[in-house]
Amino acid sequence: MERLVKQYIFDPEMNAGKMIFLTGPRQIGKTTFAQNWLSGQGADDLYFNWDDPSVVKEYKRNPLFFKNIMDSRSGKRPLPLVFDEIHKLKNWRNILKGIYDANKEKMTLLVTGSARLGWYRKSGDSLVGRYFSYQMLPVGLPEAINDFSHVLMDDAPLSAVDKLADAARQIKTENTEEKLDTLLSLSGFPEPFLKNSTRFYNRWNREYQSLLSKEDIRDLSRISDIKGIEQLLELLPSKVGSLLSINSIAEDIGYHHATITRWLDVLQAIYLVFTLRPWHRNVIRSIKKENKLYFFDWSNVPDAGCRFENLLAVSLIKMAARLTEIGQGTFEIMHIRNKEKQEMDFVLVKNNKPVALFEAKKSDCDISKGGIYFSRQLSLPYYQIVHNCQKVEIFPGNRAVIPATRFLMLTG
Numbered sequence: 001m002e003r004l005v006k007q008y009i010f011d012p013e014m015n016a017g018k019m020i021f022l023t024g025p026r027q028i029g030k031t032t033f034a035q036n037w038l039s040g041q042g043a044d045d046l047y048f049n050w051d052d053p054s055v056v057k058e059y060k061r062n063p064l065f066f067k068n069i070m071d072s073r074s075g076k077r078p079l080p081l082v083f084d085e086i087h088k089l090k091n092w093r094n095i096l097k098g099i100y101d102a103n104k105e106k107m108t109l110l111v112t113g114s115a116r117l118g119w120y121r122k123s124g125d126s127l128v129g130r131y132f133s134y135q136m137l138p139v140g141l142p143e144a145i146n147d148f149s150h151v152l153m154d155d156a157p158l159s160a161v162d163k164l165a166d167a168a169r170q171i172k173t174e175n176t177e178e179k180l181d182t183l184l185s186l187s188g189f190p191e192p193f194l195k196n197s198t199r200f201y202n203r204w205n206r207e208y209q210s211l212l213s214k215e216d217i218r219d220l221s222r223i224s225d226i227k228g229i230e231q232l233l234e235l236l237p238s239k240v241g242s243l244l245s246i247n248s249i250a251e252d253i254g255y256h257h258a259t260i261t262r263w264l265d266v267l268q269a270i271y272l273v274f275t276l277r278p279w280h281r282n283v284i285r286s287i288k289k290e291n292k293l294y295f296f297d298w299s300n301v302p303d304a305g306c307r308f309e310n311l312l313a314v315s316l317i318k319m320a321a322r323l324t325e326i327g328q329g330t331f332e333i334m335h336i337r338n339k340e341k342q343e344m345d346f347v348l349v350k351n352n353k354p355v356a357l358f359e360a361k362k363s364d365c366d367i368s369k370g371g372i373y374f375s376r377q378l379s380l381p382y383y384q385i386v387h388n389c390q391k392v393e394i395f396p397g398n399r400a401v402i403p404a405t406r407f408l409m410l411t412g
Contacts, residue, residue: 001190003033004143004151004318004412008326009134010037010108017104019096019131022112025271025296026216027208028136029190030112034082037110043080050086059095066099070106078108087113093126100130114216114271134325137318138188138296141408144179151412152319154328158348158356161381161400168392168406176405180387184307187299188314205299209233216270228255232263236273236293241306241345243290243337244275264293271296274317279334279347279354292335308387308404309345309360316346316358319411323350336374344374356381363388367395375399383407 009020022030038044046069048055058065070079086092100109111131142148150171157163185201186192189208192201213226213233231253239249246264250257267273275291295301298310313333320331329350336344336357346358357380359371365386375382375397382399389403 021133024136049084315411
């Protein structure tokens with residue numbers, strides 16, 4: 001399976017002379033992606049997993065181990081190299097810094113790792129200025145179909161509904177509904193998606209949840225109350241799509257507010273869940289409002305409508321991450337809720353300014369009251385993304401209904 005990140009992660013304009021960090025959830029396909037990249041350049045043997053004792057042994061025996069490899073294969077172009085799980089070593093930053101500083105002109109170094117790489121990278125980063133970071137997130141519809149020709153690489157088409165509607169109408173929808181149904185039921189993680197077996201998914205999901213709770217959580221924190229975390233994980237799917245009340249959760253499972261907050265931070269760090277902040281013209285007010293929570297594996301959400309909303313949320317944050325990573329600006333997906341408790345599922349924000357509004361609907365092809373209200377109040381284009389819908393429709397007031405299969409081919 002080709003991954004969308006391949007289209008831009010090795011852009012020489014962006015990454016010449018930089019290390020490339022690739023982070024994301026466990027089992028999302030980072031190692032396979034890295035190995036396929038090396039294989040395509042005839043450099044299969046330049047994959048180094050620092051979990052392998054022989055790699056660590058060779059480096060400790062001779063700190064110039066990698067320099068010798070590069071010198072023995074000197075050529076006109078930088079040598080591709082992959083370091084996987086190096087962040088598990090105690091002094092990994094200094095090791096990486098030393099290798100990079102001495103050999104940066106000779107190599108293109110891809111550093112991959114699970115949640116811990118992202119976690120450690122943010123805490124006291126001595127490598128600043130030496131790398132650009134990218135994320136690999138769950139499989140999107142273009143990856144499932146293997147067609148990247150419609151994926152947005154800038155935000156311009158989102159500025160007016162007629163532009164996005166025209167782009168959506170150009171998309172061929174053959175097999176897209178079937179692939180979307182498979183994604184919804186079996187997740188966007190490559191292994192269960194490609195197996196296309198409910199029985200396999202059920203077993204995989206159970207083992208995956210256990211792996212995260214028993215290994216990653218303990219590795220990243222001093223949390224010993226795994227049963228408490230498991231209680232929280234049983235409760236969270238019912239919270240998807242609604243405002244996240246920490247007080248309510250604390251009361252439900254009998255733990256302190258501070259404990260629940262700390263646990264949620266860890267669950268975000270291991271790429272199990274993510275939250276969207278509220279947008280408001282007054283940034284201070286938005287910080288005080290409640291976030292919305294979603295899962296990276298939307299198949300954990302039992303309600304069909306919430307599951308679709310969750311999948312759309314993941315697709316939108318992938319788009320925002322991609323546009324940020326390719327240098328189009330700083331993008332974020334947020335949500336809106338006013339004093340009258342009117343809500344908008346998602347708003348794309350560029351450089352702290354809202355660009356477009358999005359709402360997930362299971363089958364409603366008429367523009368929602370919330371869409372009419374917020375698009376008028378904020379003078380923004382509004383897109384109603386409908387799962388069970390066949391045609392693109394433009395409505396007055398810079399509003400449109402777009403079938404999910406077409407929209408998801410655009411967002412990636």
